[in-house]
Amino acid sequence: MTSFRADAPLRVARPTRxxxxxERFWxxxxxxxxxxxTDNTTSGGHELLMIGLPGAAWHLELVADPHAAIANPPGPEDLxxxxxxxxxxxxxxxxxxxxxGTVVEPRNPYWARWGVTLRDPDGYLLVLCTRDWRPDAR
Known part of the structure; x- marks a missing residue:
């Protein structure tokens, strides 16, 4: 079994049209x-924007790639x-x-009960949840 550090950095990469x-939304x-x-002169030839919160072990990487964003639209459970x-x-x-952003009704009523769901300009869903969550607090 592979073992990962619990605090290993996490990057979520998403294409954007x-x-x-x-950037304005996030x-x-x-x-x-x-x-x-970076601009589009990096290896891969795409403009990149990495955003997050100071001190967080995660960040979002937004990749300027309008063709990929259109070809792979997010689904209603892609939260x-x-x-x-x-x-x-x-x-x-x-x-x-x-x-x-646009406020939307989530597919799963759980998220309507515990927060607000927003659709970003690329169609991805963001839930702002009122709850607290820690992996060891089940």
């Missing part, structure tokens, strides 16, 4: 921080869930909507 619109709307960016451990501030939701 419009990296500027994605950085201005949600409040993520830009950790790294990124942020556990906020408290009420979802209305100003956060309003800011996310003003920056290109």
């Amino acid at each position: 419009n990296i500027a619109a994605a 950085v201005e709307g949600i409040g993520m921080h830009i950790q790294w960016r 990124l869930v942020l556990y906020l451990a408290g009420a979802i501030p209305a100003e956060l939701v309003n800011r996310a909507v003003s920056c290109g």
